[in-house]
Amino acid sequence: MNIAVYLKFEEDYKAYAEVDVATCVGCGVCAKVCPFNVPLVTKKETAEISPKRCQGCGVCVPYCKTNSIYMHYSLNTEAYSSDKGDPMGLRYPLDKNAIEAGLVLRDMVGGKVWILAEGPPQFEESVREALVMGADEGILVCDSKFLGSDHVASSLILEQAFKKIGDCDLLIAPQRNGHGEPLSSVAWVAERLGMSYIPFVKSLKPAEETVLVQQNWGGKLLEMSVSLPAALTVERGINEPRGLSLMAAARVMGKTVSHWSSEELNLDSSQIGEAGSHIRLKSIQALPRSKGKKRKGGDMLKGSPEVLAQTLVERLKEWGAL
């Protein structure tokens, strides 16, 4: 069985805080609460936050008594343009679950596992890591024209790449992308290529010309027989991803990861990126954040562990948690 595992890099956001010097009184509370020691109170008695050093966490905002700190958010689109970007390994645990699911199935029935990753050049490291885990071939679909693609445009990229690999029975992807959003582009590919589509996969077994899948369905499990070819998105807990060994790392050292651009996939720039998308990101804002409410009147219990445990049990009963 030939299996493609889809991994997708998601753009991060950039954020920094800016001080309105007209209203800042230079009290220095932002400097005190900043986890990264960024704000400085200058001789002019106003705070200064270096946009370069600011990590954009926004912790300082609710502490400012004069509401002089503003957060700026934007999509970080530099990943493709900066060549010095750090190599990125597999950052999201679910990606490893998807790879493992493919490897386990291949080990049972034979065939090949292709890693089909989409992202900037630094993302090649993720593909390499997947090769070390045991995947057979690695492909990085990489083009700055892909930036800003929504589900529809992403699905077109995936579809073309999947077809270029050719002769694959199964497409496996993580249920959620790195931003925690359901990875729905797989549904489009399945629809266009006439494949079965099953999200929320909890277990996966080969059968004759089908796969047997258990799907998490609102806390219940549905067991189903799924015709091939099929596209599946897997959940946490489907497996325990294997670790990386030095031996395996040495074995794949000479392997090359193929890079495919929009031209190699015959994609026109009107079909991908913002131009090919139905949905465009308009704005990013911070969540309203509190500075942490301390509680007065809480009690501190002391005593032996057993007595403390007993007291807590009583409280939990009182609160209706037991």
Next chain:
Amino acid sequence: MSFKGISKIILVAEEDAGGLADISRQLVTAGLKYKAEWGSHIFAFLPADTKRSNAMALAKSGPDVVYQTDNTLMKKHPHEASVVCLIQLIEEINADVVLFGASELGTDMAARAAARLETGLLQEIIDLELDPEDGNLVGVFMGFQDQLICKAKFGLSKPVIATVKPKVFAPATETNDTVGVEKTGLPQESQEFRIEITQRLEPVDDMPDLESAEVVIAGGQGVGGKEGFAMLEDLARLLGGAVGCTLPPVEQGWMDRELMIGSTGKTVRPKVYIGCGIHGDVYHTSGMDESERIVVINDNEKTPFFDFATCGLLGDLHEIIPHLIEKIRDEMRNL
């Protein structure tokens, strides 16, 4: 060109063991909000293999009309058959917006329907609004691991499809007024199904989501390792809760980053929060200080986290928690 108003909205409802699902009642509230704002007509749709009583409950909660699918094929192929029926309805009434609850069913059906109709899909929105400039529809959602509020503009392809994040809208209540329930079946042409349900198994013993759990057990550096977190998981299972953590356990590789609570992680508001071996920096407390009741377990009396406690236990968590687990088991046996 822009939408000439949002005149028709379809809400895709669902049922669970207890009847009409809570997420669907929340969806009705969302629908009624848009009806009030935009004067839209609200159609509710109940997919395959659902009970008549739930369609009646739906009819009493506020939509203008309820459609229920009715076909014996649906027991075996609910995923595919429901979408075929829904698409038939979407095309028949020419819907502008189709909303689903962001459950497994909603997420699955929304993706299938959007793919089949080649239209825009936004998952887990918390609101919809109209762009003040051009009147186009804008979806509001929590992006980047739920850390930021994002707004995204839908293009002009119709209908717009979105799933609505749970617990954003209050569930709609049933009234004495009721509307009609219409039956809708599969289109006549023969259908080919690729997925066949062979068995329905009982509930999986899964931990609830960190963000929706009513009890959260959180651990910090003081938990000491994976074994310590396994113990917290045992406790969470007994209380029907979920386990979260602070930054140090993530850095040490004991816990996944997605289980981190705090300003750069998840925000929790459980009924009971139990924090074990946590120092209490603002990066963590900003993600949990809205919890109804906070228990802090720590062996250092000067730990700042005690300031947040409704109830603080001064002692070693590795000694207290095993006792706690044992005592809770005793309690459960006596029930």
